[in-house]
Amino acid sequence: MILFREPDLLLDDTKLSPVSRAQNRVGICTACDGDLLSLGYYKQAGRWLVAARCSACSRALLMVYGDDWSWIEDVPLVMAEGEGHAPARASLRVSEVPQERLEVVFTPAEIRDMIAFQEGRPYVRQNLYRARAKLDRFERLFGIRIEL
Template identity: 35%
Template sequence: MEYRYDLNEKTLYIDENRIPAHSLENNEIGNCTNCDSILMSLSYHATGEYMAVITRCTSCGAFYANIYDSDWNWVDEIQVMLLPIPIPISNPVIDSWEDLKNVPIKKLEAVFSKGEIEALFDRAKDRTPVRQYLYRARKKYELFEEIFDLRLEL
């Protein structure tokens, strides 16, 4: 059987069976077979007649499924493969009126002045913005992206 684990969703996959966590308690479970350091639990999964406790070594970072029977007697330890975590290649791009109007105004106000926000909306609507405000706003695009993970291209 292949044991795979999704760190984002805290979900265990045994072969093609998806088993969500029923508990996310952090407990010391035992010692790592690789380096003898402490194993800490990440999540608990009921797998029929057994309980699978997903653990991570505090030293070497190895992941295991520790298998227990219904009386919490240790049965087995199985190394777990992690599912890849999707990493966005780039931040979402705001380059149209439709995109800009969906950005919460509080986010815009956190970085831009009122005049700069008006200039951004004018530019997005293909109207002539106040040039100085648009120029100042564009100097803050990088800061806005750093804070909110949204790239402005207006």
Template identity: 35%
Template structure:
């Protein structure tokens, strides 16, 4: 099961099928399996014989897909590793949605600046964007966020 999540529109995609949210209620839904912090719901989605809840950790920002049956019995969870594809949405808000600490962990300030300039349609230093692109796979491996600018 491949799960993607659109942070902007709160749409979950399961195996290429987009599912609109039934609810955007914010509730405490559990504890993060990565850092033991609180996980709160982002959106609720009806799926097959149950519900998938997209939840986000308050500390490490990991987003999970948590599956429940029709009686709200927990069926499992998995981190959502694909959130959005910046290539398909040249929107500054999408890039701004990535935690700055995460960006600065992998990219230099010059590389980050080049990515922002490219998204805004401004002039940028090609060399810095080239260097950033070489690090996209590392960024995705570390944080599960696919960047393609």
């Protein structure tokens, strides 16, 4: 899963800073036919990566090109903008965090058991331990501390 946190790309734990932040019309959204606007251009391992977002439906994607700008693939991009720069916030309950973000770091079983634990329902202890071990990584990526 690749994250966009203005203006950087986060690939696993690697932060990639943009070569350019030019806003260009870079294509048409396959979901709604709106204009895709670039958020940033990145270079990695001989490939060009272009983060883009639809100006109509806000769907984000990362377009991957070869060194010669031949198109390779489009991959999903998760937006995490803003929060990285926000002042420290109080911790959130698991149920208050958007599912899409939880899924970047936690497995479905871990998410289910974190929520079960907070709601006082039965849970698998091992899943909760594993989830707790990932809280720091989640906070680093999204700037959100999950209360667990």
